[in-house]
Amino acid sequence: METSAAWARVAGRTMVAAVLTVLLAGGCSGPSQPTLPTSEQGRSELIKAAQQVLVDRCMTGRGAAGQSASQEDALFGTDPAELEVTLATGYTVRTHTDGCLAQAHRHLYGDQARWFRAEATVNNLCPEAQARLEDDPRYRAALARRAACPDKDTRCARESGLDDVRARLEPARLAEVRAAHREDIATYDQLRDRALHRAARLLAGRPSPSQEGPAPS
Secondary structure, eight states: OHHHHHHHHHHHHHHHHHHHHHHHHTTOSSTTSOOOOSSHHHHHHHHHHHHHHHHHHHHHHTTOTTOHHHHHHHHHOOSSOSEEEEOTTSOEEEEOSSSHHHHHHHHHHSOHHHHHHHHHHHTTHHHHHHHHHHTOHHHHHHHHHHHTSOTTOHHHHHHTTHHHHHHHHHHHHHHHHHHHTHHHHHHHHHHHHHHHHHHHHHHHTSOOHHHHOSOOO
């Protein structure tokens, strides 16, 4: 636990330093108007960097930093999990509200419960679409034909039509799922945009990597 926690702290400092470099190089007019990354990867890294800062603060405030016995509970919370969502695929996901990670999510997203439900749903749109695909009789028939092919018989596999059926049906199933969850997707986009701006303000208000001094070993 101590080794993994140390790596997490190092990775967190590296990510924060990289994101700060982007924010400071953007010529922002002040902490209230930071420059935001334009790429999706950059935006994700910005939110993760701010989350790491918030988690580190919380862990230090709880006296759990570097103490393997209490790190996991302080970070993730203690049982029982207070929030849960049952997905359309039948799986149930749960999370806590009393850990440092949950505290960071509340700071960034505003409403942890709404964010948890929206994120869990959006992250499982593809599995839900796949489940719908597997219920389609056309897909099941092509899958059965493919399963009957001898091993390494590429011609039989091709003639089963499975790849063609999948390519034709998958986009439609995903479009159905996205339409069914359009409110969840809108909530996800709204709260993530809020987190992005809060993360940028948080990190823009921190000293630059050169001002922070050497990281503790």
